[in-house]
Amino acid sequence: MEYTVMMPAAGSGQRMGAGYNKLFLELDDKPILIHTLDVFEKDPACVGMILAVKPAERERIQSMLTQFSITKVKALVAGGSERQQSVAACIRAHGEGGIVLVHDAARPFISQSVIYELVQVAKEHGAAIAGVQAKDTMKFAPVGIVEETVDRSKLWIIQTPQAFQYTVLQKAAEKAEAEAFLGTDESMLVERLGHPVRIVESTYDNVKMTTQEDLVFGEILLRRRQGNKDDSSRTRF
Numbered sequence: 001m002e003y004t005v006m007m008p009a010a011g012s013g014q015r016m017g018a019g020y021n022k023l024f025l026e027l028d029d030k031p032i033l034i035h036t037l038d039v040f041e042k043d044p045a046c047v048g049m050i051l052a053v054k055p056a057e058r059e060r061i062q063s064m065l066t067q068f069s070i071t072k073v074k075a076l077v078a079g080g081s082e083r084q085q086s087v088a089a090c091i092r093a094h095g096e097g098g099i100v101l102v103h104d105a106a107r108p109f110i111s112q113s114v115i116y117e118l119v120q121v122a123k124e125h126g127a128a129i130a131g132v133q134a135k136d137t138m139k140f141a142p143v144g145i146v147e148e149t150v151d152r153s154k155l156w157i158i159q160t161p162q163a164f165q166y167t168v169l170q171k172a173a174e175k176a177e178a179e180a181f182l183g184t185d186e187s188m189l190v191e192r193l194g195h196p197v198r199i200v201e202s203t204y205d206n207v208k209m210t211t212q213e214d215l216v217f218g219e220i221l222l223r224r225r226q227g228n229k230d231d232s233s234r235t236r237f
């Protein structure tokens with residue numbers, strides 16, 4: 001089943017503290033952005049990519065795509081000051097229907113099998129998001145004093161990709177814009193339509209490169225995956 005991926009890449013990486021967009025930081029001699037794009041470049045089901053970028057970074061990103069042989073990017077659109085606006089620009093640029101995935105450019109470790117399942121579930125049900133179950137004990141404490149220990153088995157930590165039938169996502173984005181609602185992910189916008197959103201179980205290594213510690217973890221993951229390629233008898237991480 002074919003899909004198009006929309007990738008917000010127009011952030012400034014404040015929490016990483018590099019002083020510039022963290023997506024340009026290199027893991028194993030390749031920018032984080034390219035690691036993420038590579039996953040989709042290699043997936044035959046991915047028929048196109050739309051990237052939201054800062055206008056000032058457009059040329060640099062364009063030449064990186066050439067340098068690293070990323071061929072599926074159909075459009076580089078101007079991102080906004082909020083992530084949701086960057087995704088909205090991608091949605092406007094697509095306008096074709098089918099299945100679309102929204103995926104953070106800062107998550108290079110998404111697995112192919114999770115992408116596959118998200119696409120299947122979105123095709124059948126309209127909306128599917130990647131998530132993992134909470135591992136720690138969870139408490140509800142709005143002012144720092146515990147009110148309740150929440151049943152962990154019912155809680156999910158949500159990641160990207162989030163997959164949708166294009167018409168569902170477009171309707172959700174239009175409604176959010178008309179009502180000036182700002183959510184933290186695309187699922188929230190779809191939930192506001194009253195459309196059910198299914199969770200597809202993802203992996204704990206699909207981390208977002210957000211702070212310096214994430215880079216350390218990222219380096220380890222890459223080395224481990226490289227090791228797995230060289231020696232297929234090793235356990236996959």
Ligand code: CTP
Nearest residue numbers: 008009010011012013014015081082086105106
């Ligand atoms: N993003 C975007 N447009 C924005 C803000 C974020 O396209 N206005 C993108 C980022 O480039 C990233 C993804 O959304 O790929 C997830 O955002 P996040 O991890 O928060 O990245 P930044 O916003 O860059 O980092 P920070 O919040 O620490 O500044």
Ligand code: MG
Nearest residue numbers: 011012013083
């Ligand atoms: Mg941010």
